[in-house]
Amino acid sequence: MEALHIEATEDTPKIYFEPEVDIYLIEGKSLPENAVDFYQPVFDWAEKFFNSPDTPTDVTIYFKLDYFNTASSKQIAKFLRIIENSAASENVTIRWFYDEEDTDMLKAGNRYNKLMNIRFEFEVNKD
Amino acid sequence: MNDQSQSKEKLGFVYKLFKAMQKNNLNYIYRGSFTENITDNILSLAETNLVKKDDPRILRRKVYNVMVEGLQNITKHQADIKVDDEKNYGVFVLKKENDKYYITTGNLIENEHIENLSAQIDQVNSLDKAGLSAYHKEVLLHGKISEKGGAGLGLIDMARKSGNKLLYAFEKLDEKYSYFYLHTEIPSKNAPKSSLNTKNSGILHYISALHKMLNDENVLIIFNSYFNQDSLMNLLSIIEKQMMESLQQKKRIYHTMVEMFQNIIQHGDDYQKTEEGKAGLFFISETEKEYLLNTGNYILNEKIPILSKKIDYVNNLSEEELEEFYNHRLLDFDIDTNKEAGLGIIDIRMKTDDNLEYYFLNIDDKYSFYSLRAKIKKN
Numbered sequence: 001m002e003a004l005h006i007e008a009t010e011d012t013p014k015i016y017f018e019p020e021v022d023i024y025l026i027e028g029k030s031l032p033e034n035a036v037d038f039y040q041p042v043f044d045w046a047e048k049f050f051n052s053p054d055t056p057t058d059v060t061i062y063f064k065l066d067y068f069n070t071a072s073s074k075q076i077a078k079f080l081r082i083i084e085n086s087a088a089s090e091n092v093t094i095r096w097f098y099d100e101e102d103t104d105m106l107k108a109g110n111r112y113n114k115l116m117n118i119r120f121e122f123e124v125n126k127d
Numbered sequence: 128m129n130d131q132s133q134s135k136e137k138l139g140f141v142y143k144l145f146k147a148m149q150k151n152n153l154n155y156i157y158r159g160s161f162t163e164n165i166t167d168n169i170l171s172l173a174e175t176n177l178v179k180k181d182d183p184r185i186l187r188r189k190v191y192n193v194m195v196e197g198l199q200n201i202t203k204h205q206a207d208i209k210v211d212d213e214k215n216y217g218v219f220v221l222k223k224e225n226d227k228y229y230i231t232t233g234n235l236i237e238n239e240h241i242e243n244l245s246a247q248i249d250q251v252n253s254l255d256k257a258g259l260s261a262y263h264k265e266v267l268l269h270g271k272i273s274e275k276g277g278a279g280l281g282l283i284d285m286a287r288k289s290g291n292k293l294l295y296a297f298e299k300l301d302e303k304y305s306y307f308y309l310h311t312e313i314p315s316k317n318a319p320k321s322s323l324n325t326k327n328s329g330i331l332h333y334i335s336a337l338h339k340m341l342n343d344e345n346v347l348i349i350f351n352s353y354f355n356q357d358s359l360m361n362l363l364s365i366i367e368k369q370m371m372e373s374l375q376q377k378k379r380i381y382h383t384m385v386e387m388f389q390n391i392i393q394h395g396d397d398y399q400k401t402e403e404g405k406a407g408l409f410f411i412s413e414t415e416k417e418y419l420l421n422t423g424n425y426i427l428n429e430k431i432p433i434l435s436k437k438i439d440y441v442n443n444l445s446e447e448e449l450e451e452f453y454n455h456r457l458l459d460f461d462i463d464t465n466k467e468a469g470l471g472i473i474d475i476r477m478k479t480d481d482n483l484e485y486y487f488l489n490i491d492d493k494y495s496f497y498s499l500r501a502k503i504k505k506n
Contacts, residue, residue: 010360031385033356033392034465067378069385070470077457101374104382104478115454 004045027064035071050086064097080116093119100124138486141423141498145408148351152224156349161217166198168368190228192288196281197232204234231310252292289313296331346412353404359388386471391424393466398425418503426497442482480504
């Protein structure tokens, strides 16, 4: 299965989807000027990965974002929608990390949980 | 009074401030208490953000050195004065124009020190390069140091590093205190030398008038530059370092700023076309209970009806309705381009604690100046 690695910048998150070691991670800040362009490779990867006969039976995606703008929030919704509509949707868990004091981030996770038919787990970041 | 004239009264200030900043090319102002922490932050910001990376190293070093002395000057004087309120807030102003940097500091001093301080600066200004060197040595060796703990040396250093005369002014506040303004020009190697005339303190009158405006509105940070992604990132690092708030509040301020800023990057209009982005103003002011985040930028008149309708609509929604509207828009993948996700204004309203205030000031047939204000409650 194909991997996807994108290094973090000051306004885009690190993307580390690596089937070989079974790690799927989105981490950091997301406030790019052109959110649609930035997330396109992520969608392309997800379309392939979650609709392949070889998709692992258990995929946990770590969302460790400390901040994202509204433009990114729509792209995240699109990403989750791709998973929801894919053949492997039942194999997927979203593990949503947030700082204990950051109720807005928890709320954002709860919103996606409510709107998407995907399994969510929530976890407080440890310092 | 109707809504529009109320907004005009409150937000007319945004345009006034914008014009005031533009007129003198002022880029950045910090107003507040200058703790060591804040001073360090301003310095590291200047190193990484405020001063352009493609400036010659030597110029950057000079700017840095003059800033260190100027900021230390403020903290020293500030510590002396037992006024523990906003009157004792100092200001730091950075301006860049034609390859030159200008640094101005302003702080409260006791009137009784005015004479001594003026004499010190006049003395420094009377010396040429060699004279300054000799004077510097003399003060170092023989300790002709003022009661203020060596303010003398700081002034000598500023004059030496900038290679320019120091411009100063006092603005009397009351029987006991005055504001002391000190202005230094740091020319780049290629720029012509000092155009500064110590008799001509126009810029200082100007900054002192601006300082009054900032005191009246309790403005903390001003950023006047082109709105683009780079300036947004710079500004965010300023806010992260300078706002001493709880994590949650800091995040909300951060969040709201990003949306306000990107809204302008995507939808603002160029009054005069520049390659660097759209001219605009961002500032944070405070009241006892809240922080006010303000933006000002040009917009085409034809966009006003739709925009005001949008803001009014969002302002009139309850918390549940906002949430519903947000969710609806979030999943509306027909509105989905780099320019527009359709969520910005809804999100700003959700992250802040009160209705958004806005005002359009007509500039001409084609353009208006659009001011937007969001409020974030203090804990």
